[in-house]
Amino acid sequence: MTSAIDSRISTVTGTSVVLSGNDIDTDRIIPARFLKHLTFDALGEHVFEDDRKQDHARGVTHPFDQQERSAGSVLLVAKNFGCGSSREHAAQALYRWGIRAVVGESFGEIFRGNCGTIGLPCVSLAPEHAEEARSIGLADAGAVAEVDLGKGVLRIGDREFPVQIQASLRDAFLEGTWDTLAELLKNADQVSGTAAKLPYLTGF
Template sequence: MKSSAVPLPIENVDTDQIIPARFLKATERKGFGDNLFRDWRYNPDNTPKKDFVLNNPIYSGKILVGGKNFGSGSSREHAAWAIYDYGFRCVVSSFFADIFKGNSLNVGILPVQVSPMFLDSIFKAIEKDPKTELEVNLPDQTITIVATGEKESFGINSYKKHNMTNGFDDIDYLQAMSADIKGYAAASPY
């Protein structure tokens, strides 16, 4: 994946900011992108806040770059759905909250954890040129700032990598081992 990126250099971006609770009332996974960062993006009268990055047309792309401890707080997968539905396929940060990281992988967003220094380099590169492209290579597990060639590798376990690359699904895997699961359950004291 090669794309320009949207910078959000704020720490501790929690899932209540990504999608406020009042927008969690749907019973289907539809339309969450409209309310992504709702209260940072819109005024109470629903007019866009001009100074928020998603309302600034010079920034665009499939990659969202956030400050450290991105996705903290509530387990709501709706946060990952909103990011995906808006059009992002990758989130870069120096540190992700655990549940958000798992949810992202489960909905098809790649969380890329980089060093604080590399994150800073990305923010600086985007500040210099908002159209700066990042190249994320899942097979090689690397992220590159295309203009400068700065590169860093990131971690992902090989099971998840295999699933993401091939479009496989955890539930298919678990269904295939249902005999083992039933065997375990039969012996469980609970």
């Protein structure tokens, strides 16, 4: 008998990592040379690798290299984050680094979908609210950010902002149906029964 797996995601709580700038594309999130990795396991250490190296050369510490942000799990971004190519590695790299929710003004559509399939909610909010949330995060690395999918709000510091997420994605997170593997395991008996009837699996 398969044990139940609870994949529901209703809230994500943690400190923040703040990225400035619009139109941050997937090639910047994870450079193309890392797409050759056979698994996603090591992608987290290479997230924003080129940007981080460039900042280091200029004597600037990239947000993903700031010690006080090293445990951050809520990524605060601006407009059109995750635009560009459709590489799923971008979502995986952020997740493997430790990000568990992304909050911004808007997202690349395919990127947002790729995030949804691995349990990484992307929620959007009004530009002025996004800017204020980033300002709070920048001012205080210890400020706790909470993305509440059920109530549709972001709480950070002492402020609360309404956020939006595609209804189907929100429901999938709240109900735990975003995780297709967990769904298969939860219905293992039905899957086995169906497989037993397929001639190409049973040898005709």
